Amino acid sequence: MELNIILPDGRELAVPEGKTAGEILKEFAPKYLKNAVAVRLNDEVLDLNRPLHTGGKLSVLTFDDPEGREIFWHSSAHLMAQAVKELFPDAKLAIGPPIKEGFYYDIDMDRTLTPEDLREIEARMQQLVKEALEIIREDLPINEAVRLFKEMGEDYKIEILSEIEDDSVSVYRQGDFADLCRGPHLPNTRAIKYPKLLSIAGAYWRGDEHNKMLQRIYGTAFPKKSLLEEYLNRLEEAKRRDHRKLGKELDLFSINEAVGPGLILWHPKGAFIRNAVETFWREAHFKAGYDLLYTPHIARLDLWRTSGHLDFYRESMFSPMQIDEVEYQLKPMNCPFHIQIYKSQLRSYRNLPLRWAELGTVYRYERSGVLHGLMRVRGFTQDDAHIFCRPDQIESEIVSVLDFTLFFLRTFGFEKFNIYLSTQPEKFVGTQESWEIATEALRRALEKKGVAYQVDPGEGVFYGPKIDIKIQDVLNREWQCTTIQVDFNLPERFNVNYIGEDGQSHRTIMIHRALLGSLERFFGILIEHYGGAFPMWLAPVQAAVLPITERHHEYAAGVAQALTNAGVRVFTDDRNEKVGYKIREAETQKIPYMIIIGDKEVEQDKISYRKRHKGDQGQIDLKDFIVMIAEEIAAKKITD
RNA sequence: GCCCACGUAGCUCAGUCGGUAGAGCACAUCCUUGGUAAGGAUGAGGUCACCGGUUCAAAUCCGGUCGUGGGCUCCA
Numbered sequence: 025m026e027l028n029i030i031l032p033d034g035r036e037l038a039v040p041e042g043k044t045a046g047e048i049l050k051e052f053a054p055k056y057l058k059n060a061v062a063v064r065l066n067d068e069v070l071d072l073n074r075p076l077h078t079g080g081k082l083s084v085l086t087f088d089d090p091e092g093r094e095i096f097w098h099s100s101a102h103l104m105a106q107a108v109k110e111l112f113p114d115a116k117l118a119i120g121p122p123i124k125e126g127f128y129y130d131i132d133m134d135r136t137l138t139p140e141d142l143r144e145i146e147a148r149m150q151q152l153v154k155e156a157l158e159i160i161r162e163d164l165p166i167n168e169a170v171r172l173f174k175e176m177g178e179d180y181k182i183e184i185l186s187e188i189e190d191d192s193v194s195v196y197r198q199g200d201f202a203d204l205c206r207g208p209h210l211p212n213t214r215a216i217k218y219p220k221l222l223s224i225a226g227a228y229w230r231g232d233e234h235n236k237m238l239q240r241i242y243g244t245a246f247p248k249k250s251l252l253e254e255y256l257n258r259l260e261e262a263k264r265r266d267h268r269k270l271g272k273e274l275d276l277f278s279i280n281e282a283v284g285p286g287l288i289l290w291h292p293k294g295a296f297i298r299n300a301v302e303t304f305w306r307e308a309h310f311k312a313g314y315d316l317l318y319t320p321h322i323a324r325l326d327l328w329r330t331s332g333h334l335d336f337y338r339e340s341m342f343s344p345m346q347i348d349e350v351e352y353q354l355k356p357m358n359c360p361f362h363i364q365i366y367k368s369q370l371r372s373y374r375n376l377p378l379r380w381a382e383l384g385t386v387y388r389y390e391r392s393g394v395l396h397g398l399m400r401v402r403g404f405t406q407d408d409a410h411i412f413c414r415p416d417q418i419e420s421e422i423v424s425v426l427d428f429t430l431f432f433l434r435t436f437g438f439e440k441f442n443i444y445l446s447t448q449p450e451k452f453v454g455t456q457e458s459w460e461i462a463t464e465a466l467r468r469a470l471e472k473k474g475v476a477y478q479v480d481p482g483e484g485v486f487y488g489p490k491i492d493i494k495i496q497d498v499l500n501r502e503w504q505c506t507t508i509q510v511d512f513n514l515p516e517r518f519n520v521n522y523i524g525e526d527g528q529s530h531r532t533i534m535i536h537r538a539l540l541g542s543l544e545r546f547f548g549i550l551i552e553h554y555g556g557a558f559p560m561w562l563a564p565v566q567a568a569v570l571p572i573t574e575r576h577h578e579y580a581a582g583v584a585q586a587l588t589n590a591g592v593r594v595f596t597d598d599r600n601e602k603v604g605y606k607i608r609e610a611e612t613q614k615i616p617y618m619i620i621i622g623d624k625e626v627e628q629d630k631i632s633y634r635k636r637h638k639g640d641q642g643q644i645d646l647k648d649f650i651v652m653i654a655e656e657i658a659a660k661k662i663t664d
Numbered sequence: 665g666c667c668c669a670c671g672u673a674g675c676u677c678a679g680u681c682g683g684u685a686g687a688g689c690a691c692a693u694c695c696u697u698g699g700u701a702a703g704g705a706u707g708a709g710g711u712c713a714c715c716g717g718u719u720c721a722a723a724u725c726c727g728g729u730c731g732u733g734g735g736c737u738c739c740a
Contacts, residue, residue, distance in 0.1 A: 128735095136668065225735030226667025233737060237667045240735070268733095272675075281713080281731050340739085386740090391665050392731090394738065406740065504740070542740040573697040600697080608701035622699055632700085640700055 027079035032056045045082060046072035046211055059086040059247070061215065062095050062208045069095070071161055072211040087247050097122035099159065099210040100219055100245035101129050106201035107148035108241075111141075117203065118180040118229055118238050125255070126244030130227050132180065137239055142221045145241070149219045156214035157198040161207055169193045169204065176202070180229070218252040219245040262499055267551035268397040274556050274613060277398065277547075286395045286402030288544050293564035297550075298543055300562050302383060304435075305407055305540070312428050314379040314409060319361035321385060325351035331360045332517055336486070340388045358384035359511075359536060362410045363518045371522040371532070377413035377421055383543065384408045398548030405543040411535040414522070415461055418533055422469035422491070422508060429506045429539040430475075433495055436550060437559070437662040440496035443475055446483035453487055454512030462510040462533075463489040487513035497553040505541040505549070510534075557614040557636060560653060561660045567653070568610040569596040572603050572622035580621040583631060583646060590650045592657075611636060616663070617653065637664050 026038040031053045039048055045063040049056050049072075063070055066080040069091060085092035101120035104127070108115050112133055120129030164172070166185060172195065173181040181204045185193065196205045198213055210216070221243040229235035246252040263269070271277045276294035283289065290298055306316065325344045328334045333341065337356060344351040355361070362380050371378070385405045394400050411421050433441065445466055448459050466489055470477045477491075484490055488510035494502045511534045514520065521529045540546040550558070560566055567587060571580035577598050584596045595615070597606045603620060610618045618634040625631055630643045644652075656663070 139669090223734060224668070227736045228666075231737065233666060237736075239667080242735080279732090285731070388739085391738075393665065393667095393736080396733090400739075404740065408740095507740075538740065540740090545740055570700090572699055575697075602696095602698050602703065603700060604698085605702055606700095611701055618700080620700065624699085634700060 027076055029076075029079055030081040032083050039076075041077055042075045044073050044075050045070060048076075048082070049084070056084045059088075060084040061086055061092045061099075061210050064091075069208055071159075071208040073159065074161055074208070087251075094122045095208055096210060096216070096247070097127040097245060098205075098207075099213070100216050100243065101127035102159075102196065102198065102201070102203050102205070102209065103149050103152055103213055103216055103219065103245075104145065104221070104241060104243055105129050105131075105203060106152060106198060107145045109201060111145060111148055114177075116177065116179055119184075120203075126222070126242065128227075128240050128242045130229070130238040130240050132229075132236065132238050137224050137241065139224075142224065142241065146219060146221045146243075149216075149221075152199070153213050153216050153219070155199070156212055158212050159196055159198045159209045161209070162195045162197060163192050164195055165192050166190065169195060172202065173204065178204075215247060216245050217247055218249055219243060220252060220256070258499060262501075262552075265499070265552045265555045266397075267399075267548040270551050270556040271398070276551065279397070284402070285392065286390060286400070288398060288401055288403065294547065296564040297558065297562050298547060301540075301543065301546070304561075305383070305432075308428075308432070309381050309409075312379075312424070314381040317362060317365060317380050317382040319358060319365075319382060319384060320355075321387075322352045322354050323360065325353045327360050327364075328353045330517055331357075331514060333357065333360075340390070342387055342389050354387045355384075356386050356388045358382055358386065358406065358408045359410060359514055359534075360518070363514060363520055363534075366412055366520060366532070367518065371412070373414055373522050373524045373530075376522055376532070377411050377417050379409060379411050381407070381409035398544045398551075401542075401544050404545070406538045407540045407543065407546075408536070408538050411537065412520070412522075412532050413535065414524075414530070415458075415465075415533055418462060418465035418510065418535070419469050419472075421535060422466055423472055425508050425535070425537050425539075426469060426473050426475070426491075429493060429508075429537075432539050433493070433505065435660055437553065438495040438497070440500075441475070442494045442496065442502060443470065443477035444480050444483075444492045444494070445470060445477050446480040446485075446490050446492065448489065449482045449484050449486060451486050452484070453516070458512055459489065462512075466491055466508075466510070485509060487511045495549070497549060498555075499552075501552075503545075503549045505546060506537070506539050507541070508535065508537045511536055555614075557616075557664055559660065559662050560616050560657045563614075563616050564593065565595045565613070565615050566593045566657070567595075567617040567619055568606070568613075568615045569594055569619045569621065570603055570606040570610065571596075571598055572620065574598075574600075576621045576623070576626060579626045580619075583619060583621060586646060587650065590654065592650070592653060607634065619649075635664075 025041045027041050028036065029039055029048060030036050033053055037052060060072060062085045063072060064083045064085055065076065069085065087093055087096050098121065101122065105117050105120055108131060115131050115133040118130035118132060120127060166188060170182055170185050184204060193204060194207055195202050196207060196209050221241060223242045225240045226237045227240040229238055244255060274293060275291050277291055278289045279287065280289055333356065341356045342354045344353045383405050385403065387403045390400060390402050413421050447463055490507060490509035492504060493506035494504050496502055515532050515534050520532045520534065522532050524530045569580050569584045571577050580596060584594045587594045607618060614636055616636050620632040620634060631646050631649060632643050633641050633649060635641055
């Protein structure tokens with residue numbers, strides 16, 4: 025039988041059934057074969073080595089396609105597994121999927137792997153690449169596959185097989201190695217030119233902490249050296265920007281063992297930045313029709329019983345404390361307090377919406393292993409708000425929250441966002457109808473804003489649907505900041521109502537939202553995003569005045585005073601050091617402007633200034649300089 | 665919480681085979697008054713995370729605790 029194939033260049037031809045896509049391309053369109061990792065036949069992604077049994081439109085997938093990369097890394101995972109099995113025949117393989125920037129393989133073996141082992145495995149991989157092993161797919165009846173993996177002692181594969189319901193499965197072989205796999209895969213190991221193993225970590229079998237802990241090897245691989253180098257450079261850059269490192273170097277914050285893990289000490293410069301963020305945040309909220317609240321850090325345990333947190337959030341809360349026979353709880357959330365304020369009087373539909381915001385500090389028990397710098401802590405301040413509104417106001421409220429949060433995030437220099445709409449999960453409270461109304465309102469709000477979003481089906485919280493916004497920083501890493509959640513649970517539990525037009529009591533809709541998320545985490549994100557070089561409006565020190573010798577101290581003091589009077593935050597470095605030394609220090613401290621004062625400046629009554637990262641900018645009148653930077657500050661300009 | 669690694673001066677890190685600690689930077693004093701990323705000299709700084717064990721002797725070996733890092737799980 026012949027198959028009708030449309031080649032990537034559009035030509036049509038008939039080929040005998042059973043030819044592989046690789047063979048067809050090699051014969052009729054060899055230039056497409058060069059970087060191909062797999063092909064797409066109509067909508068199906070197939071191995072280049074797989075015999076074709078249907079005709080259709082053939083296109084080529086390369087490393088440049090997301091799907092192509094997945095295949096490439098999946099094959100890389102197999103290659104690593106092969107190397108591991110050759111070096112450690114007793115190792116049992118679990119799973120080895122491709123991930124965002126590479127792959128991992130979970131392995132069960134008695135010996136704990138060392139970094140030296142990694143180097144050896146990597147070297148073995150390079151060897152296998154050179155051997156250019158063909159990767160062959162084989163379809164087996166499931167019982168034969170079970171026999172095969174039993175022979176190989178691959179217990180985990182047998183467990184996986186026991187859950188597969190199809191009659192047959194596919195096995196991929198390269199050399200003496202075989203792995204259970206749906207595929208598709210590269211045609212040959214030689215394509216994996218630049219493999220790189222990165223780290224070893226523990227991981228539970230199937231991600232369940234009741235299961236055995238396996239050893240996970242993370243790695244990546246690229247077809248071109250330049251791509252590997254680029255990737256490694258990006259890792260280096262991420263290390264340079266690490267907020268924990270910069271936090272220390274720039275004296276922004278610390279975490280102290282004597283104080284406790286996950287608890288942040290904001291040093292003067294960090295506190296200054298936080299204050300700048302908070303001031304901006306408060307003013308923006310007033311303008312956007314919010315009122316501000318302050319609420320206590322503890323409350324009677326009963327409040328948390330009513331809210332339900334004691335049931336569904338207990339493992340994240342610190343233990344209660346006993347005060348005068350009554351138990352009190354450190355707050356993990358602000359909502360119950362805001363609800364009590366709402367309930368302090370009867371509310372009319374005319375008063376809604378009420379938008380109440382609080383920079384509320386909450387404490388949550390996080391397992392020790394998950395703490396991470398500013399990103400994951402035990403005490404943090406949410407830029408929280410609760411909007412109490414009528415059902416018909418949900419949509420317009422969400423639209424304004426979306427506008428508001430994008431305004432915030434853009435002000436801080438974030439331009440790329442990934443937006444997710446999470447819908448009803450399996451376990452939920454509230455009525456089906458209210459879920460539909462709320463989810464639709466969120467959806468319409470997103471559509472109205474015209475922003476691209478992704479639906480995460482079933483990923484909503486049990487108490488309502490939500491919109492999450494993740495930002496992408498300069499290194500294209502994703503960070504969760506904004507969350508907007510509709511809540512059917514708390515209004516029910518606390519009996520939160522308003523009196524409608526009809527004189528009847530109606531259930532109030534409650535929307536939780538945090539825009540920056542937590543001030544701690546957002547600070548961490550900012551440090552990494554800016555690499556410690558804060559824009560003028562946030563920089564704790566905006567300009568360093570650097571006199572060259574003692575003769576210039578008096579003039580420098582005048583300059584500093586004039587700047588201070590203009591509201592500029594200045595540091596005068598009148599130490600007994602050479603100007604090069606002072607510049608170096610100001611640069612490493614990432615101070616945006618340096619003002620150098622020497623004989624020339626004193627004589628001509630000017631200043632010389634220097635921009636961080638950019639060097640000498642020449643002479644200028646002090647008043648012109650002040651106008652220039654005042655503009656930069658007022659515009660919250662993001663410079664370098 | 666679990667797996668693995670780590671914890672030495674304010675910071676970054678050496679410290680061999682067990683014989684009670686060292687560098688650079690920072691800091692202090694002095695010399696130097698120097699024009700765009702480190703001038704020189706001298707000095708002060710350490711219960712080697714903590715607790716216990718082995719040993720004549722522990723930063724070093726063993727056990728435990730605390731903390732940190734990379735992950736797993738979870739999340740602002």
